[in-house]
Amino acid sequence: MTSSKSASAILGRLGARGAVLLVLLLAAVAAAVVVPLSAMSTEVALEMIGVPDPGVLTTAGLPAIRAIGELLASVAVGTALFAAFFTPPQKDKTLDVDGYRMQHISSWANIAWAVAAALLIPLTLSDVSGRTFVQSLPPDQWLVAINQIDVASSWRWAAVIAVVAAIGQRLTLSWRWSTIWLAVTVLSLLPVAATGHASGSTAHDIATNSLIIHLFSAAFYVGGLVAVIIHTMRGGTRVALALRRYSVVATVAIAALAFTGVINAMVRLHPADLFSSTYGLLVVAKALLLCLLALFGLAIRRRIIAKIESTNANAPVDRGTLLRIVLVESAVMAGTIGLSVSLGRTPPPAPLYVPTRQEALLGFELPGPFSFETVFGLWRFDLVLGLVSVVLLGLYLWGVIHLRRRGDSWPAGRTFFWVAGCVTLFITTSSGLGMFMMADFASHMVGHMLISMLVPVLLALGGPLTLALRALPAAGRGNPPGPREWIVEFINNPISRFLTHPIVASIQFVAGFYLIYFGGFYETLASEHLGHMFMNVHFLISGYLFYWVIIGVDAAPRQFTSMYMMMVLLSSLPFHAFFGILLMNYPTVLAEGWYAGIGLPWIPDLLQSQRVGGGVAWAMGEIPLFIVMIALAWQWYQSDMREARxxxxxxxxxxxxxxxxxxxxxxxxxxxxxxx
Structure with missing residues (x-):
């Protein structure tokens, strides 16, 4: 116990310098792991791409800076998470002292992460061209790298997004804004998914999706852990509560890391290469480290949380024991980040066969024309929206079961609509339809209409926010807000009030169609997996926002009569119809280079496929709107009946x-x- 108290006292005296020293220590661990591991395969990698050795500043500096950058991004995410969800806001909805400290640290971490991402631009140019790092430093060379190298362009966007988050965190102290800057900070990791092997391998759609989940999970795991350490070192309050919440985050993150790690290994490795190649051995080493991290998490829960819950929730936390455990765990996680970066620098084993043009562009091969057999005979699990549909379905059913066990009722019709929406989303993204959406414009438009028009209608009719508010417990006075409070804040804040105005919701829903397809963006979005994913997510969110407001099953910041909603809906009908007609008569093939490059033999006329897609948009767009009109008429009737009673x-x-x-x-x- 004496050693625990002395360790806690020493770390506490370090104050603000302790956070800096901790991050520097973890950065040193990550660099110490990644540099020698990357050096093992540098010569082979340079020989494979056919460029001269750019020098030690690049061969050692690029992996080291990348590992340090990803660590800094994780710290920015974790401390922003702590500020938003692990500390209670004050009465005026501003961050308290602990929350402000964490957001301040997150801002500095974002700035450092942006600097690291910017340094990776000339380092990437040096690595690809074979010129030295000094030769790649002039500003004109940066422009060459950004314009000609996709990886360098990704680092540019990561730096820009991180700077935006850092500035926003300095300018605002509101608790509700802290959640927005957390989202922006997480978004800065998205361009990283476009680098490495995931974007260039066969099955790159699965590899990229799994890498996104992997990066986000690692950021929340190590960043949240660093935030808990800093909070404990500085003598912060509610350490036990923060530890409980972090334990939930860590459990989900470690499961996601293990799942996506297995997916990535299956995509890039043959079982025979697991122990016979450098890449395979690194995968095995990373798996062992993740198992070690899971054991550390178990130790935290057993030795700290269990002790608190068995005595008194307000009992003092054994900070010395806690710090010793989590410091070792964070060092292992930093080493794992270094190992992951070295994996990105290590060439995977050569594939057993030469991929076809379709596989190189799409990540998979389509067996034949669009038909019932090919749509429902092919299944390729979408790791983003497919997983979202499964999680949403599970959470909703948990809420319904929780209400039933409590003796409360929930309308069976709402459950039916929600289940139908989740199943439709899963089929659209994970069946053969999701595969055809990337290769054929007509199929893309079928999926677009389902994701933007039908799925949001079904989900909105399910009333998920009402169910959540009834099923979730309150956080309690003086505690940091819980899920129920976050939902209430999501509904009742100025941003939601603006976005949920029926006219604003209608404009953003309709304008998105025209901007994406006729604003010059579709060519870029259709030819990139991340662009395709962005369109699907955009269609789903914008559609749900529109129908959440129009249908009105869930409470919204603004309340309007059913008659008013009906008028807004009817006023949007001509724009949907005109969009389909415009597509049918558009003389130019959208994304012609992309579709021609795929070269599906059963689609000889790309313009005809586009016209079919326009017909699909015109025909399918009216069906969900008709369902909504029926729902509004029914609500109108029920309102009159309630008034009569x-x-x-x-x-x-x-x-x-x-x-x-x-x-x-x-x-x-x-x-x-x-x-x-």
Whole structure:
């Protein structure tokens, strides 16, 4: 116990310098792991791409800076997470002292992450061209790298997004804004998924999706852990509560890391190469480290959380023991980041066969024309929206079961609509339709209409926000907000009030169609897996936002009558119809280079496929709107019935005083008319 107290006291005296020293220590661990491991395969990699040795500043500096950059990004994510969700806001909804400290640290980490990403631009140019790092440093060379090398362009966007998050964190102290800057910070990791082997391998759609989940999970795991350490070192309050919440985050993150790690290994490795290649051995080493991290997490829960829960929730935390465990765990995680970066620098074993043109562009091979057999006979699990549909379905059913066990009822119709929406989303993204969407414009438009028009209608009719508010417990006075409070804040804040105005919701929903397809963006989005994923996510969110407001099953920041909603819906119908007609008559093939490069033999006329897609948009766009009109008419009818029942109850209470007063008024008017 003495050693625990002394360790805690020493770390506490370090104050703000302790956070800097901790990050420097972890950065040193990550660099110490990645540099020698990357050096093992540098010569082979340079020989494979056929460029001269750019020098030690590049061969050692690029992996080291990348590992340090990813660590800094994780710190920025973790401390922003802590500020937003692990500390309670003050009465005026601003961050408290602990939250402000964490957001301040996150801002500095974002700035450092942006600097590292910027340095990776000339380092990438040096690595690809074979010129030295010094020769790649002039500003004009940076422009060459950004314009001609996709990886360098990705680092540019990562730096820009990180700077935006850092500035935003310095300018705002509001708790609700802290969640937005957390989202922007997480978004800065997205361009990293476009680098490395994932974007260039066969099955790169699966590899890229799994890498996105992998990066986000690692950031929340190591970043949240660093935030807990800093909070404990500085003598912060509610350490036990923060540890419980982080334990939940860590459990989900470690499961996601293990799952996506297996997916990536299956995509890039043959089982025979697992122990016979450098890449395979690194994968095995990373798996062992993840198992070690899981054991550390178990130790935290058993030795710290269990002790607190068995005694008193307000009992003092054994900070010394906690710090010793999590410091070792964070060092192992930093080493794992270094190992992961070295994997990206190590060439995987050569594939057993030469991929076809379709596989090189799409990541998979389509067996034949679009048909019932090919759509429902092919399945390729979408690791993003397919997984989202499964998680949303599970959470919703958990809420319904929780209400039933409590003795409360929930309409079966709402459950039916939600299940139908989740199943439709899963089929659209994970069946053969999801595969054809990337290769054929007509198939893409079928998926687009389902994701943007039908799925959001079904989900909105399920009333998920109402279910969540009824099923989730309150966080308790003085505690950091929990999921229920986050939902309430999501509904009742100025941004939501603006976005959920029916006119604004209609404009963003309709304008997205025209901007993407006729604003010059579709060519770029269709030819990139991340662009395709962006379109799907955009269609789903914009559609749900529109129908959440229009249908009105869930509470919204603004309340309007069913008649008003019906008028807004009817006013949007011509724009949907005109979009389909415009597509059918558009003289230029959209994304012609992409579709021609795929060269599906059963689609000889790309313009005809586009016209079919326009017909699909025109025909399918009206069906969900018709469903919504029925729902609005039903709500209108129910509202009138409720008003009629209210009037009847009032009449029974006061012996129909309102009707008698009305009749008396008519009688008085009649007498007055007779006198005149």
């Amino acid at each position: 209210r009037s009847e109850r009032q009449a029974e209470r006061d012996d129909d005083a309102e009707l008698k007063a009305y009749n008396e008024m008519l009688a008085q008017m009649a007498k007055a008319d007779r006198r005149h």
